[in-house]
Amino acid sequence: MKPKAMDKSAQNTFALHPLLKQRWSPRAFSSTDIEPEKIRQMLEAARWSPSSSNEQPWRFILGFKGDETHQKIFSTLVEFNQLWANTAPLLMLAIGNTMSQKKPDQANPAYKYDVGQAVAHLTFQAMSDGLFVHQMGGFDTKKAALLLEVPFGFEVLTALAVGYIGDPEVLHPNLKKSEIAPRERRPLDELVFGKAFGEILSLVKP
Numbered sequence: 001m002k003p004k005a006m007d008k009s010a011q012n013t014f015a016l017h018p019l020l021k022q023r024w025s026p027r028a029f030s031s032t033d034i035e036p037e038k039i040r041q042m043l044e045a046a047r048w049s050p051s052s053s054n055e056q057p058w059r060f061i062l063g064f065k066g067d068e069t070h071q072k073i074f075s076t077l078v079e080f081n082q083l084w085a086n087t088a089p090l091l092m093l094a095i096g097n098t099m100s101q102k103k104p105d106q107a108n109p110a111y112k113y114d115v116g117q118a119v120a121h122l123t124f125q126a127m128s129d130g131l132f133v134h135q136m137g138g139f140d141t142k143k144a145a146l147l148l149e150v151p152f153g154f155e156v157l158t159a160l161a162v163g164y165i166g167d168p169e170v171l172h173p174n175l176k177k178s179e180i181a182p183r184e185r186r187p188l189d190e191l192v193f194g195k196a197f198g199e200i201l202s203l204v205k206p
């Protein structure tokens with residue numbers, strides 16, 4: 001039986017789709033394996049996300065707990081992330097093609113933006129299948145590129161932990177507190193402007 005997801009829902013001011021409200025980045029994952037079909041579905045979601053000039057610069061490497069790829073990805077994580085990421089049955093690398101595939105010898109300035117967006121799509125497909133995704137920037141991207149034989153012109157951007165939600169009790173004591181703490185965000189009127197940058201847009205005032 002899968003453990004019930006903890007309620008870390010957004011304390012939103014305006015209404016949100018339930019998947020957006022319920023998404024968060026857990027550190028305690030269940031040891032339950034992910035069904036292969038669900039993995040295919042979340043990768044399919046990434047595949048169908050939009051990209052600048054339809055360049056589709058995203059690439060992914062998947063490591064399953066117990067296999068060599070999982071060990072290699074895990075070995076690149078900073079100490080803090082190693083405290084928890086081993087609870088996840090799936091570790092992934094999100095990689096970007098820095099070069100345009102349509103315009104010879106030209107860089108694609110949108111590759112990071114597009115890979116991030118593909119990961120967002122992947123995240124919500126995963127969530128609709130009951131899974132959670134935790135992205136990580138805390139890892140050695142150069143080491144990951146070397147260990148996983150990422151070719152020149154491609155850049156390792158983020159690592160992802162994916163799985164069903166787990167019991168916070170499995171976590172290192174230093175991490176338990178943040179696992180159950182409420183999530184925080186800046187108010188919308190600090191982020192969205194009207195006449196010019198910094199100018200309040202009354203539409204988004206609570």
Ligand SMILES: Cc1cc2nc3c(=O)[nH]c(=O)nc-3n(C[C@H](O)[C@H](O)[C@H](O)COP(=O)(O)O)c2cc1C
Pocket residue numbers: 023024025026081134135136137138139158183
């Ligand atoms: C690009 C990126 C890098 C991140 N790097 C890490 C990381 O190295 N370690 C970690 O524990 N969380 C990491 N996070 C998770 C963020 O800390 C988390 O998304 C943020 O605190 C908001 O919390 P929420 O996702 O639960 O809403 C990262 C998230 C993103 C999008």
